[in-house]
Ligand SMILES: Cc1cc2nc3c(=O)[nH]c(=O)nc-3n(C[C@H](O)[C@H](O)[C@H](O)COP(=O)(O)OP(=O)(O)OC[C@H]3O[C@@H](n4cnc5c(N)ncnc54)[C@H](O)[C@@H]3O)c2cc1C
């Protein structure tokens with residue numbers, strides 16, 4: 001509001017966004033978590049194993065992984081619809097597998113970065129089954145101060161972006177949100193206040 005950022009001192013930030021929309025066609029009632037998990041395994045590369053990124057409801061860490069990025073506690077209840085699976089992708093090929101399997105099995109894919117969507121759109125769906133592609137492991141912030149640019153992954157938080165820039169330069173910055181835990185993925189793709 002009235003504050004202007006000199007163009008030459010503004011960093012241009014590009015984020016790695018998985019801007020894909022999963023198919024919403026009607027799903028088979030016969031769908032099972034195992035089918036989705038197996039599909040992900042079948043469509044991933046052996047050089048980048050996907051199994052350690054798959055959390056099904058029977059896994060003891062499932063609730064922790066799900067709840068860690070729920071920012072509106074209205075959706076942190078036992079009656080909130082739960083995903084059939086959470087994929088905490090570690091490699092780009094896991095994102096590709098998620099998209100392929102969402103389409104193939106006609107299961108809705110929710111993408112979550114910082115989880116700040118106050119309507120829970122990144123981790124709740126009334127269309128069952130659905131699964132979450134969680135971007136939390138994609139959080140690198142690479143600042144090129146010579147070029148005055150930064151490459152930021154979708155799972156980084158705004159606070160991590162500010163920190164990464166401040167650690168590199170005393171005079172550069174990037175104007176975004178006040179709240180440091182908002183995710184880059186949801187903010188840069190159209191969120192924000
Ligand atoms: C407590 C709180 C404080 C906030 N403070 C501020 C603030 O200070 N300043 C401000 O500008 N805004 C603020 N916001 C709003 C915030 O910027 C938006 O809600 C933003 O969309 C959140 O992004 P996220 O990645 O954290 O959310 P998420 O819930 O992860 O995602 C939001 C939406 O984007 C989609 N999405 C996320 N990542 C990707 C991706 N990689 N590819 C494709 N789609 C994706 C999700 O599916 C969802 O529809 C705040 C919100 C909350 C709840």
Ligand SMILES: *[C@@H]1O[C@H](CO)[C@@H](O)[C@H](O)[C@H]1NC(C)=O
Nearest residue numbers: 051052053054055059060061
């Ligand atoms: C839960 O899932 C993770 C990721 O797939 C795996 O590493 C871990 O061993 C699982 N834990 C249990 C108790 O099944």
Ligand SMILES: *[C@@H]1O[C@H](CO)[C@@H](O)[C@H](O)[C@H]1NC(C)=O
Nearest residue numbers: 063067068070073076077078
């Ligand atoms: C969400 O609910 C669980 C209990 O189901 C609780 O342990 C956790 O602390 C809650 N999260 C927050 C942020 O309150």
Ligand SMILES: *[C@@H]1O[C@H](CO)[C@@H](O)[C@H](O)[C@H]1NC(C)=O
Nearest residue numbers: 033056057058082083084129
């Ligand atoms: C499959 O997902 C449902 C919720 O969608 C859950 O109730 C069930 O326990 C899951 N089964 C396994 C084996 O994870």
